[in-house]
Each structure stands twice: as structure tokens, then as C-alpha cells.
Amino acid sequence: MDHLETLDGYFKVKRDEHLGQLKDFLRIPSISALSEHKNDMQKAAEWLLASFKAAGLENLSIDETDGHPVVYGDWLHAEGKPTILVYGHYDVQPVDPLNLWNSGPFEPEVRDNKLYARGASDDKGQVFMHIKAVEALMQKTGGLPVNVKFMIEGEEEIGSPNLEKYIKTNKDKLAADVIVISDTGMQGPGQPAVCYGLRGLCGVQIDVQGATSDLHSGLYGGGVQNPIHSLAEVLASFRDQEGTIAIEGFYDNVRPLLDEEREAYQALGFNEEELKEDIGVSELFGEKGYTYLERTWTRPTLEVNGVFGGFSGEGIKTVLPAEAGAKITCRLVPDQDPDEIVEKLKSHIEKHKPAGVTVTVTEFDKGKPFITPFDHPAIQAAGRSYEKVYNVPTAYTRGGGSIPIVAAFDEILELPVVLMGFGLASENFHAPNEHFHLENFDQGMRVIGDYYYEIAGFEKEQLKK
Numbered sequence: 001m002d003h004l005e006t007l008d009g010y011f012k013v014k015r016d017e018h019l020g021q022l023k024d025f026l027r028i029p030s031i032s033a034l035s036e037h038k039n040d041m042q043k044a045a046e047w048l049l050a051s052f053k054a055a056g057l058e059n060l061s062i063d064e065t066d067g068h069p070v071v072y073g074d075w076l077h078a079e080g081k082p083t084i085l086v087y088g089h090y091d092v093q094p095v096d097p098l099n100l101w102n103s104g105p106f107e108p109e110v111r112d113n114k115l116y117a118r119g120a121s122d123d124k125g126q127v128f129m130h131i132k133a134v135e136a137l138m139q140k141t142g143g144l145p146v147n148v149k150f151m152i153e154g155e156e157e158i159g160s161p162n163l164e165k166y167i168k169t170n171k172d173k174l175a176a177d178v179i180v181i182s183d184t185g186m187q188g189p190g191q192p193a194v195c196y197g198l199r200g201l202c203g204v205q206i207d208v209q210g211a212t213s214d215l216h217s218g219l220y221g222g223g224v225q226n227p228i229h230s231l232a233e234v235l236a237s238f239r240d241q242e243g244t245i246a247i248e249g250f251y252d253n254v255r256p257l258l259d260e261e262r263e264a265y266q267a268l269g270f271n272e273e274e275l276k277e278d279i280g281v282s283e284l285f286g287e288k289g290y291t292y293l294e295r296t297w298t299r300p301t302l303e304v305n306g307v308f309g310g311f312s313g314e315g316i317k318t319v320l321p322a323e324a325g326a327k328i329t330c331r332l333v334p335d336q337d338p339d340e341i342v343e344k345l346k347s348h349i350e351k352h353k354p355a356g357v358t359v360t361v362t363e364f365d366k367g368k369p370f371i372t373p374f375d376h377p378a379i380q381a382a383g384r385s386y387e388k389v390y391n392v393p394t395a396y397t398r399g400g401g402s403i404p405i406v407a408a409f410d411e412i413l414e415l416p417v418v419l420m421g422f423g424l425a426s427e428n429f430h431a432p433n434e435h436f437h438l439e440n441f442d443q444g445m446r447v448i449g450d451y452y453y454e455i456a457g458f459e460k461e462q463l464k465k
Contacts, residue, residue, distance in 0.1 A: 003450065004388065004389070019110075022441075025047055026106065026115075033157060045090065066161075070154070081456050114437055118434050126183060126423065129422065130448055153166075181406065181417065188425075194394055205326070206359065208234075210225055225354060227323050238304075246348075254334075272284060307326045366404070416464075
């Protein structure tokens, strides 16, 4: 525990200085989605590079892509020890609507021990913590117990369109033994969690075309197929009344939930009654035989995200619409493949479409699911580091959402991925008044520093997937 005492002393002395530096980072409006912020994206990359250098990282570079650059740095002098690849992003979400912010989104402000600014939690604050953990160990011990590589991108908030190509091109440069990502959250205040799996994603739009134009429902109704009725029939065919997806072969490759995982989820003490009250529903819904956490973390879904067609203005218009449509997304679990699921979905739609209409299916976003076994040494090591600092048991969770690039890391680099986050669900990331609880900023840097020592205790062979 000596290294934790060393880290604690360093971070206490440097706390105000580090907070000031993070505020400087947060002042840069690095919004990747808006072209007018291209110069700000470059400025943020350069800020990161300077921070890498100040922390003691070497082989520094701003690597150009077809979009915004990737910032790289490493320290590789722990001979024979494992290598940790740290991934994060320096881009942030747009800030609209501005009128809902209580302080400027790029004017960092501390209130009630929370740091308010766009990017404070997602993901500049969490990236900054890794840099400062390296700096602390370099300053106090003269080196690191492991080798580290940093790869911080600028396009995560727009889907990382160029990162997969970058990873493939730089596979040797990025070679490591474990990938650590701090872009996720904890189970709750004072309740650390290691996320060891995420669901994948595929999305489609269904367009149903009837007549060449809208028709008068008095003249044609009852004699011509109605695209909205047809669409409703197709949508109703996707699931039964208990929430089981009725597409042939949809569940064929779903990896079963382990008994050990079920026990770990039950131990979290999740309160479904409180959830119902929080979101304002009388009942929860989903597959029989699974709890809410099991349904949302480990089971696949098919959801209708939007339906459109016909007249929806004030009053009544007696029209038989020419077209209708819907947007559909599926959350996928190991070992489902997005391309295969889309093909099964298309086949189902073709089989169930009514006569008298033409149905077109357009494919959208896809991302593979990801999982590192929750008993993997790198996952369990993260849990131990959290417990040393927070003094409570670590939860081992899966995420119901999707981060497609995580699956690309898993597939291309073939390394265990540790999602070691310090945010909280209440911190308004992607929304006005984004903030970061500074107790997790303080404790998180100590957790990260300890984790480097935990990983240093393993032989490289022990960390293989």
C-alpha cells in the first residue's frame, strides 16, 4: 500500500494545480460534429500532446486521419512487464440548448464539489485522470511499474468513423496486453463498478410504399392497401405479447447467462419498484424468466424507435397515405453478428409484408457486442484497485448500451478490454449542465495508479484472452 500513500500525498499537494489544468482543457470547445470547431479540435490535440510531454510520456505524435487526429504517447521502460493501452477521446458533444446551462459550457465552474463544463465527465475529465496518474508515479518514483501507451481520439462523439482504420494501420504500434477505457460510469455514488460487456447494435429503416400519391379515403378506402396498416402488421409480427422476438433464428447464437453472473447481479440489490417510480411506469416489460438487469444487460432487443406516415396535423384529413415508415434498432449480445441479424430481419419483413405494397429496408449503424469474461485477471484486478480506495465491494456489470469501437479493439487487437469508469449516470453527459463529481476525480486517480501496480504483478501470459 506504500504506493497509495505516495499517490495520496502527491494528489493532495497538486489538487488545485491539477484542477486548474483540467479547466484549461475544458475551455477548448472541441466539438467534433461541427465543422466550425475544426481549429478547436487541433488545439485540443495539441493541448493533450503538451500534457503527455509534461507527464513524462515519450514518442509523442499527433497522427492525422481522414477526420480529426489521434494523439499518441507512450512510456516503455518497464522491461518484461505488461503494457496497458489507455483509450479515450478529447471531442465533446454539441452544447444546445444553451439557455438550459446554468454556467457557460466552456467556462468551467465548481459548485458543490462538482465541476460543471461540457466534457467534464465525458470524457476529458477521465482522460486527464490517467495522464495525472502517470505524472504522479513518474514524479514520485522515477518511472512506472508497467509500460503504457495512450491513444486519445477526436471522433468518438460522431461514431469514430476513422478509428478502426487507424487501429488496423497501427496494429504493431498499439500492441499491448490490456486495454483500459475510462469512458463509462460507476454503479452509483460511492459504488464502483467494472463494466465487462456491452451490447452491440444494428439499425434499419422500413419504408412502405402504396399508391403513387395520397388517396381520398372515401373514394379508395377499403379497396386499396393502406401503407400504415401494412406497416403496423409488420411491426406487430416482430414480438409476441411477452416480449420474445419472433424473428426466425434471432436467438440462435445468444450466449447463455452464467450462474455466476446472475448471482453477481442479484448481489447488487437493484430495486425494480424504485425504477418504475423513477421513470413513471406501472409495470416493467420484457422476456419472461429474466430480471430487469438481465434483460437490459445480457439479452438482445428489437425496438421501434419511430413511426411516420399519413396526416398528423390538427383535426382530421380523410386521406389514405401513399407511404409510411419506421425506424428499428436491435441491441445485440455475444455472440450475435449485426450483419446476420439484419439479414434475418429483412427475411422476416419480406415474409410478413401484406400484398399491395412495396417494402424497402435501409441499413444504418452497426456495431458488434463485446465481452471480456468477468473473472478475467485484468477485470478482477480493477475491482481490487477500486476496493482499496473506495473501501466497498466492486460491482461487476454489463452495459445495455453500445460503444462499437470497443468491439473493434477486441476483434482487431485481440486484447482484454477493461471499462474502468468514474462517471455517474446523473452527470448530464450529452445534456446541459454536464458535470463531474470531484470526489470521483480525486479517488479515481488513486485507483488508476494502484491498477498499474496490480497489472505489474501479472505475467503477460496470464492476461491473454
